[in-house]
Structure formats: structure tokens, C-alpha cells
Amino acid sequence: MSTSPSSPDFLVVGAGFAGSVCARQLADAGHRVLVIDKRPHIGGNAYDCLDEHGVLIHPYGPHIFHTNSKLVFEYLSRFTDWRFYEHRVLAKVGDQLLPIPINRTTLNKLYGLTLSEEEAQAYIERVREPRAPLKTSEDVVLNSVGSDLCEKFFRGYTRKQWGLDLSELSAGVAARIPTRTNDDDRYFSDSFQFMPAQGYTRMFEAMLDHPLISVQTGQDFESVREVYTSARLIYTGPIDSYFKQCFGPLPYRSLRFAHEHLDQDSSFQAVGTVNYPNDHAFTRITEFKHLTGQKAKGTSIVREYPQDEGDPYYPVPRPESEALFKRYEALAEQETQVTFVGRLAQYRYYNMDQIVAAALKASDDILKRP
Structure with missing residues (x-):
């Protein structure tokens, strides 16, 4: 990783998955890239x-x-x-440690049963509480496994994780967790x-090891915002922070x-x-x-x-959060020299592979422009 170029073609804000993938793709295409991150290390939250x-x-x-x-x-x-x-993953329910996502083993150990796969499927079908439409996470869980399993595995965890009840969260939160009736744990x-194999940080070091990529850690975006004004910007930070929270802070x-x-x-x-x-x-x-x-x-x-x-x-998945994000997204669409990509910039709870895919697409879109 070289020293900072005086006039990079691209300034990438954030050295996590989104920023690092974009930086490598742009450098491989022949562009000079400066990557900055306010933390003292690369890798974002995946740093090890x-x-x-x-x-x-x-x-x-x-x-x-x-x-x-x-x-x-x-x-x-x-x-x-x-x-x-x-x-x-195991979940502690009472004195037991039980497989999560819920599977046949979970049901048999929890209730002292000897269900076969077919019987486990029938059991789940019997205890579930059909809900339509599925508007909240409570709807999703009750529709999937019913009230007892909901109380034992999901309601308390959700309350701790989000500070909200299942009934107060959008349906997509609970939709991430499957239920199985086989023994797949x-x-x-x-x-x-x-x-x-050597850890995430080593992977990021290899990704950013390119003669056209420079990295500055411990560097806040606001301190260089007016320095590299000719560089096209790849922004992976919180979208509300970019716009100085002009509509108020997005909830996290x-x-x-x-x-x-x-x-x-x-x-x-x-x-x-x-x-x-x-x-x-x-x-x-x-x-x-x-x-x-x-x-x-x-x-x-x-x-x-x-x-x-x-x-x-974690972006807080509630309708009012999404409505506020849409206001910021409308401002972002007017920024013709800025690409917003990643969890914080797109206000989405992406898995790591989804961020990589989004960054690859964003890079391709940039490189296709005249």
C-alpha cells in the first residue's frame, strides 16, 4: 500500500468490505484510489x-x-x-442447550418427544398460528412456529437485541431465521x-495491496471532505452523516x-x-x-x-426508519459524483457476501460510465 497520492481519481470512505472491494476493482482498471477510514485499522467490523x-x-x-x-x-x-x-448455534432455554434454528432435535429435547421428520413437520403445522398478511416479526414467528416456541426462543432475544417487541419490528427481521424439521443443526x-484461513485482516491486506491504492487509517471523512474535491467519491459510511443529519439521525x-x-x-x-x-x-x-x-x-x-x-x-427495521432513509436516499440520487454502497450507506442489514456483491456491481456501474 503506497503513500497518499496528491490527486487520486477516487476517494473511498471506509476500508471495510464495500470500500475495499470497490478500491481493488477501480485500481485493477487503472485508477488511482485513496482509501480512508476513521478507525486505526482496515477491515471495518470484520477486522480481526x-x-x-x-x-x-x-x-x-x-x-x-x-x-x-x-x-x-x-x-x-x-x-x-x-x-x-x-x-x-445453541440456545439456552431453561437448563437445556438446544439447536437453533429450531429443528427436529430441538423439538424432541425441549418437549421430551421422539418425533420423526414427518411427525415434526406435522407438529409445527399444528402449533403454528397462521397470520396474514405478515406485517411484523411477531406475525412471522407465530405464523412459523406458534406462541410457545416464540416465547422460548424469539421474544426475549428480540427485546434485548432491538429494545423493541417482535410486534414493533418489520417482518423482514424474523424472516432471516429458518425452521427445520430434520436434524440439520x-x-x-x-x-x-x-x-x-489466515483471518479477515490478512484478506483485506491482500485486497488493498495494489500500487494504485493508498490507505490512510485514523482519517475522518470530514477532515478531508474539501481536500480531494476533484476525486469521485465512494462513500460507505452512514448516509445520514454524509448529509449532516439534515432530516435527523437514522436510528441504529x-x-x-x-x-x-x-x-x-x-x-x-x-x-x-x-x-x-x-x-x-x-x-x-x-x-x-x-x-x-x-x-x-x-x-x-x-x-x-x-x-x-x-x-x-444494525439499522432499526421499522416503517418510520425506512421512510426517513428514503428522504436521504432521494438526496443521494442527486449526488452525481458520489456512489453510496454498503450497510451504512444503503441502510440495510447486509451479510458480508451481499456487501461484496453490491460493491462489485457498484464498481462495474462506475467503470461503464463515460
């Missing part, structure tokens, strides 16, 4: 590093890569080798489920991460993540060595505490 005990951790919570897109997987494979990893069912939910190292050789928990839908103020605990496969002394975990204040992580 060794903690003081030598364990590879994700400071901003677990990032598990999964995709059905061969295009996205092959693109990222240019910059990393992979470690096969299928994420599994994988959290994701995507075709490609891998982790970067944030997280506080409580990292802990345990001086023990055995695993802290049986799987990568355990959810706590009904107990404690935190939503889940993740143990990183499950994700990374690292062999190191001791083990490191993180607890996640959702909160209103702090870095913006």
Missing part, C-alpha cells in the same frame, strides 16, 4: 487480530462467512485461502461456508462487546455461539477458536450487549 494472549479474535463480534454466490466466493478467493467451517445452509442499534480470556485448555462451550434468549443482559457468547480452528493456549470469548448508544451496527 490477536488478543494479548495470542488468540485470534473478532473485536466487533463474530463474523462467519457464508454465501450461495459462486461469483462472490471466487472473487474473495483471490485474496485468501479458506478453512471449511459450518457454524452451529447448521446455522446456515449456504453452498459455501468457509473462514479466511449498537453493541457493547465484553471480551474475556480464559486460561483453560478445554473449550468454554460446545459450539461457536450460544444464544441466551431469556437469561442475562447479553444476547450471546461466542468462542473464537471454534470459528478459526486456531491452536493456542487458553481460549477467548465475547459477550454481546445490545444498546442504543455507540457505533452504528
Whole structure:
């Protein structure tokens, strides 16, 4: 990564997936690119590093890569080798740890049953409470699994995660979680489920390692906003911040991460993540060595505490939030020299592969312009 060019063709704000992919695509096409990020590192929320005990951790919570897109997987494979990893999650309900998403094993252990797959399907069909139309997340969950499973697995978790009841959230939130009647206990069912073999940061370093790409970390956009006025802008930050919150701030939910190292050789928990839908103020605990496969002394975990204040992580999916975003989006469409791409710029809860796909498309669109 070279020093800062005096007159880049493109200024990319944000060195996460959206910004880094755009930067690499534009540099590969022969353009000089300056990437800035207000944090002291690249990689955005996917940044990983060794903690003081030598364990590879994700400071901003677990990032598990999964995709059905061969295009996205092959693109990222240019910059990393992979470690096969299928994420599994358990939920603590009472004294039991049960597979989530709900599957046949969940039902049998929870209720002391011996259902076959067909019987599990019939059970779900019997307890579900049909709702139409599906306007809220409560509608989605009740329509899918009924009230008892809703209370045990979803309502409390949602209240902690969003500070809102299921009935106050748009339907799309709960639609992300499937229900199964077989014994598949994988959290994701995507075709490609891998982790970067040397970690995410190493992958970002390789992506940004190009003679036409310069990177400045610890650099806030506002401090250079009027410096590179001739450069075309790729903006991946919060869209409301770009417009100085002229319509008011878009609502986000944030997280506080409580990292802990345990001086023990055995695993802290049986799987990568355990959810706590009904107990404690935190939503889940993740143990990183499950994700990374690292062999190191001791083990490191993180607890996640959702909160209103702090870095913006999750757009709050409510109709009024979307209406406010649409006002900012209308302003963005008038900015002919700016491309808005990524979670914060598009006010969408994208998975990592979706951000890569959006950045590849945005780059292609830019390069097609005269």
C-alpha cells in the first residue's frame, strides 16, 4: 500500500468490505484510489487480530462467512485461502442447550418427544398460528412456529437485541431465521461456508495491496471532505452523516462487546455461539477458536450487549426508519459524483457476501460510465 497520492481519481470512505472491494476493482482498471477510514485499522467490523494472549479474535463480534454466490466466493478467493467451517448455534432455554434454528432435535429435547421428520413437520403445522398478511416479526414467528416456541426462543432475544417487541419490528427481521424439521443443526445452509484461513485482516491486506491504492487509517471523512474535491467519491459510511443529519439521525442499534480470556485448555462451550434468549443482559457468547480452528493456549470469548448508544451496527427495521432513509436516499440520487454502497450507506442489514456483491456491481456501474 503506497503513500497518499496528491490527486487520486477516487476517494473511498471506509476500508471495510464495500470500500475495499470497490478500491481493488477501480485500481485493477487503472485508477488511482485513496482509501480512508476513521478507525486505526482496515477491515471495518470484520477486522480481526490477536488478543494479548495470542488468540485470534473478532473485536466487533463474530463474523462467519457464508454465501450461495459462486461469483462472490471466487472473487474473495483471490485474496485468501479458506478453512471449511459450518457454524452451529445453541440456545439456552431453561437448563437445556438446544439447536437453533429450531429443528427436529430441538423439538424432541425441549418437549421430551421422539418425533420423526414427518411427525415434526406435522407438529409445527399444528402449533403454528397462521397470520396474514405478515406485517411484523411477531406475525412471522407465530405464523412459523406458534406462541410457545416464540416465547422460548424469539421474544426475549428480540427485546434485548432491538429494545423493541417482535410486534414493533418489520417482518423482514424474523424472516432471516429458518425452521427445520430434520436434524440439520447448521446455522446456515449456504453452498459455501468457509473462514479466511489466515483471518479477515490478512484478506483485506491482500485486497488493498495494489500500487494504485493508498490507505490512510485514523482519517475522518470530514477532515478531508474539501481536500480531494476533484476525486469521485465512494462513500460507505452512514448516509445520514454524509448529509449532516439534515432530516435527523437514522436510528441504529449498537453493541457493547465484553471480551474475556480464559486460561483453560478445554473449550468454554460446545459450539461457536450460544444464544441466551431469556437469561442475562447479553444476547450471546461466542468462542473464537471454534470459528478459526486456531491452536493456542487458553481460549477467548465475547459477550454481546445490545444498546442504543455507540457505533452504528444494525439499522432499526421499522416503517418510520425506512421512510426517513428514503428522504436521504432521494438526496443521494442527486449526488452525481458520489456512489453510496454498503450497510451504512444503503441502510440495510447486509451479510458480508451481499456487501461484496453490491460493491462489485457498484464498481462495474462506475467503470461503464463515460
